[in-house]
Amino acid sequence: MRPFAFKRVSAPADAAKLVAANRNARFIAGGTNLIDLMKENVDRPDELVDISRLELTAIRRTLDGGVSIGALAKNSDTANNPLVRSQFPLLTQAILSGASPQIRNMATNGGNLLQRTRCAYFYDLGTKCNKRQPGSGCGAKDGLNRYSAVFGWSDSCVAVHPSDMCVALAALDAVVNVRQPDGKERKIRFAEFHRLPGDLPELDNTLSHGELITSIDIPKSNFGQNTYYLKIRDRASYAFALVSVAAAVELDKGVIKQARIALGGVAHKPWRCTEAERFLAGKKLDAAVLKQAAELAVKDAKPLSDNGYKVRLTQRSVERALRRAAKI
Amino acid sequence: MMQDDLRRQPSRVDGRAKVTGKATYIAEFRFPNMAYGYLVQSTIAKGKIRDIETAEAEKQPGVIKVLSHKNLPKLAVPTPAPDAIPRPFYALTSDEIRFNAQPIAVVVAETFEEARYAASLVKVTYDQAPHATDLRSVLGSAFVPGREQPDRGTPENAFAAAEFKVEAEYYIPIEHHNAMEPHATVANWDDGKLTVYDKTQGIQGTTGYLATAFGIDRANIRVLSPFVGGAFGAALRPGPNLIVAAMASRELKRPVKIVYSRRQLATAHGYRPESIQNIKVSADKDGKLTSIIHQAVHNTSAYENFSEGLVGVSRGLYACPNVRTVAKIARTDLQTPLWMRSPGVVSGIFALESALDELSYKLKLDPLELRLRNYADTDPETGRPFSSKELRECYRQGAERFGWSKRSPEPRSMRDGKYLVGWGLATGTWPASQAPASARVILNADGTARVESGTTDIGPGTYTTMTIIASEVLGLPIEKITFVLGDSDMPPTPGQGGSTTTSSVGTAVKEASELALKALIDAANAKEDSPFRGVAFDQLVFEKGSVAVKGRPETRRSFQDILKGHSESSVSVLHRSTPDAAERGKYVIASHGAQFVEVKVDEEIGQVRVTRVVQGTAAGRIINPKGAHSQEMGGVVWGVGMGLMEHTEVDHKLGRIMNPNLAGYHVPVNADIGVIETIFVPEEDKIVNPLGAKGLGELGLVGIPAAIANAIYHATGKRIRSLPITPDKLV
DSSP states (O other): OOOOEEEESSSHHHHHHHHOTTTTEESSSTTTTHHHHHHTTSSSSEEEEOOSSSSOOEEEEEESSEEETTSSSSSSHHHHOOHEEEEEHHHHHHHSSSOOOHHHHOOOOOOOOOOOOOOOOHHTTOOTTTTSSSSSTTTTTTTTTTTOOSSOOOOTTTOOOOOOOOOOHHTOOOOOEOOTSOEEEEEEEHHHHHHTTOOTTOOSSSTOOEEEEEEEEEOOOOOOTEEEEEEESSSSSSSSOOOEEEEEEEHHHHHHHHEEEEEESSSSSSSSOOOHHHHHTTOOOHHHHHHHHHHHTTOOOOOOOOOOOOHHHHHHHHHHHHHHHHHH | OOHHHHHHHHHTHHHHHHHTOSSSOOOGOOOOOOOOEEEEESSSSEEEEEEEEEEHHSSSSEEEEEETTTOOOOSSSOOTEEESSSSSOTTTTTTTTTTTTTTEEEEESSSHHHHHHHTTEEEEEEEEEOOOOOOOOOOOOOOSSOOOOOSSSHHHHHHHSSSSSEEEEEEEBBBOOOOOOOOOEEEETTEEEEEEEEEEEEEEEHHHHHHHTOOOOOOOGEEEOOOOOTTTTTTOOHHHHHHHHHHHHHHHHHEEEOOOOOTTGGSSSBBOOEEEEEEEEEETTSOOOEEEEEEEEEEESSSSSOOOOTTHHHHSSSSSOOEEEEEEEESSSSOOOOOOTTTTHHHHHHHHHHHHHHHHHTTTOHHHHHHHOOOSSSSSTTBBBOOOHHHHHHHHHHHHHHHHGGOOOSOOOOOEETEEEEEEEEEEEEOHHHHHEEEEEEEOTSEEEEEOOOOSSSSSSSHHHHHHHHHHHHHOGGEEEEEOOBBTSSOOOOSSOOTTTHHHHHHHHHHHHHHHHHHHHHHTTTTTOOOTTTGGGGEEEETTTEEEEETTTEEEEEEEHHTTTEEESOOEEEEOOOHHHHHTTTTTTEEEEEEEEEEEEEGGGGEEEEEEEEEEEEEOOOOHHHHHHHHHHHHHHHHHHHHTTTTEEETTTTTTOOOOOOTSSSSOOOOGGGEEEEEEEOOOOSSTTTOOOOOTTHHHHHHHHHHHHHHHHHHOOOOOOOOSSSSGTTT
């Protein structure tokens, strides 16, 4: 890997300032993805600003009755936190279905949001990738694309976002709190945090360079235990999702008041199935409407040469996840 | 095997060293003043290197030199003609690119990190030529290497006339060994002598390779490989790391270490080739096979003819009068394939045993019954007897343990809640060979023994098995024996492949131990008062470090006493064992197994779990029960990987392997593995070798992928003929 300077900071202001001052600087916390990328020469920062000692680890109840999770809280601590477990079992389930215990013990929540695609072409410097090297071309679109996107891809990029946690956060309408280099804070709705590739696939999200995630707020919701995270993968554990579904339904006397459906492994960002959600709102709960919602969820899918299966698998997974969430 | 039985058996003698980190693997060895090499790999699959620009890399701190074909001296091997075949690959010796990610330069620096960073700054330009890496695109030029095998009987006629038949095509992708330990070499030239620590399965082969490459005498080369972190065939041929480290060390006059990164490892060695098999099988209404026509093709490289055979199992696994087998290879611009655990046989059995399963449904005959009706009591090819074959007992005990009689024959007829349940089986076999091998046994005056043999231990427990064999013969407890291996200065053995090490090296250890005891008695008898004078050797009992005349405990003398009284402080015997070729030639010698698999399928989402496996094994005498149990379980785990997940993905446009890492190339994790039971049926074999032991390493795997595919069909009614059986193939 490229030689780099390593600076440890003790205040968020210093961290943001240091990174903002150097286009080629990166924050590092758990490092579970960045170090890999550096070893593979995919990312070549010349300065790492270690934020792992910052006091951004709190997990606490918010004023509106939701939960705020610190950017530097570990994935494992977050998943096992009693507040999260009781109030947002969907998030716990999603986090625990990703990676391995060792990685979850290192990885932070902020880092989870910022992890980069696992597209094989992104990782292989001997191939073309617009995300790694803008303008070079996309190897996957007409190459091996069994793992690639079926929603929202562009000619320049068909990569998928690898996170499980983010799929749950998308379904729960989380809000990302960000500290800007000038010290101001801003909030980003989760749906607007990650991007679709468009013509700028090198940008995974809407953060500006030097902006630091400080925490993620999950608003109070009435889904209770009616949530489910379903992950389909090539082996029983320790694999990225072929397809994953975060489903949540709010029920009132057999009627679906509202539903949330987010998909992982199928798009450049956690993919919300808003049309299916709208369809379900106000419907009487039965197996047939859930099946119809699943059909709607994949209506706009555009499979590539090797990933047509993802459309079938997504539809079935959405239906199952909704059934599990609704407990029918 | 039951846990209680195993608890009393010897554990790995090197187990403590391995779990405490004291077992030293190649990347951990170092010499004073050692430099680190990092390989630069090509990004095209075929063509020529136009130029390698190294100025930027060589400017970096710590960089000593960038070496390539441009500045390395020639090897002693003759330069082959451009189209000659075989045209063995020696890294960094020419501008020719034969496969993608081919090593083309090495950056040598004071530290690994400096070398790796500088390697990223080496700029290579190419004259690219069109390549072909997809087997299906080169089928037209497939050919039979060597001679075609004549038909047995009239297979085409028999197939045409048959009432019950199956014809199907089976596909297996490229697979990689993905051992935990990466390929690595530490090389040091000192005064014309070359010492290497190298990850290898063949100390002698590696020594010979270096002698040829550098044109020096074998006596000036020492190869060491004391521990190997898994190899599975990947280290049966020397890797580019070996030759490059040795060239770099010679050139720079410093010790050089090269360790492959995981990403680079996909081209450090060959792979199980991509294969397409067409099978036709037919039977009469009684389920007697009337024909097997097994035609296979797999890829090789553009510069070597590698053939797995692959169809051999169809000639001998079942009694069938009409058989045709054709094994072709086709050239691709990938590197040469290599033997990977159960080479040829596991692939051939996947096709044959799947096809037989398909036939059983046409016949409406239980798949086990079909196999019993076609049981080969003698070798169907030659008519020769088997040296031993307790396969029938494997079927019987395996079926009983598994509960096979409770299987309902119809697909989709068994359920466990939301899961479809499927039961499948397959037969396994592996030839039980023996090759000449040597060992030295030293009896020390302190009552301990040292046993040396220049073999390796790639994981099966060779250290332990050899210690057990010596312990049994010498009558010494295991802890009094030190078995050492992995050094070309030790007595030579064949490479560790083909499940032959126990058979070959074990026989050498056994016979050398017997000769050592004879030498011990000679030593005792040098004294006039020896109670063993005039006593026949077979009347002596050796136990607990002492010897006595049978039935006369008063004659008991400890080894220490005998050796103390003798002018020599120890007895040392070097022995080379050779197989009894004449006797062996009268028989067909193989181990056998029956493998029963239960799967549970979540059909809606295409998820398969192998929940239960019973592995019935007939492999002669089991010398190291814990090791054997472990190996047979390992075979199942490997089979689950091959059946459900392993797949080297090649982008044929680029001719490049795209999942060269353990995140992209899936092998089973603990959560993928259900209950595995092993049964070792008693089998006496006086022919195979003096130990009566057959190999196990490959046998444990051979039937598993077929049994899984058969179980999936039974569960779902879907016949998947293409490995691996991933969720996308079932939804």
